[in-house]
Amino acid sequence: MLKWQTRCAARESDKNAIKRTVPDRIIPVRNLEETQVMITVKKRDGRKEPFVAEKIVVSAIKSGAPPDVARTIAHGIEQNAIDGISTRELKNRVLVMLKAKNPEWERNWMVFDTAVKKRPE
DSSP states (O other), rough: OOEEEEEEOOOSSSSSOOOEEEEEEEEOOOOHHSSHHHHHHTTTTSSEEEEOHHHHHHHHTTTTTTTHHHHHHHHHHHHHHOOOHHHHHHHHHHHHHHHHHHHHHHHHHHHHHHTEEEEEO
16 A cells, blocks of 8 residues: 655645645555565464464463563564464464573463363363
């Protein structure tokens, strides 16, 4: 999607003229989503959906990691993710990074996965 830069212009001859917006020049501005490669994640049921790093951040925080560490983990996972990566592979990568920072965070994640989401280890 392109964003357009505009400026407000008024006629010089009439000081009380209503200002109107006129395109001054067109400047394409690229969104971050357009410049990054879209990574899809293959869910357990076979569906595919876009990778959302914030999901990893939220889960890591729930497991006990501070927000800055959670963001660092999510960023590292995102940088090394390949298109079509499975949720199981993502989970394994996150658990390895959590364990390296603090083994208790990994255990907390596993307890949540087993108890709340009813997933086997």
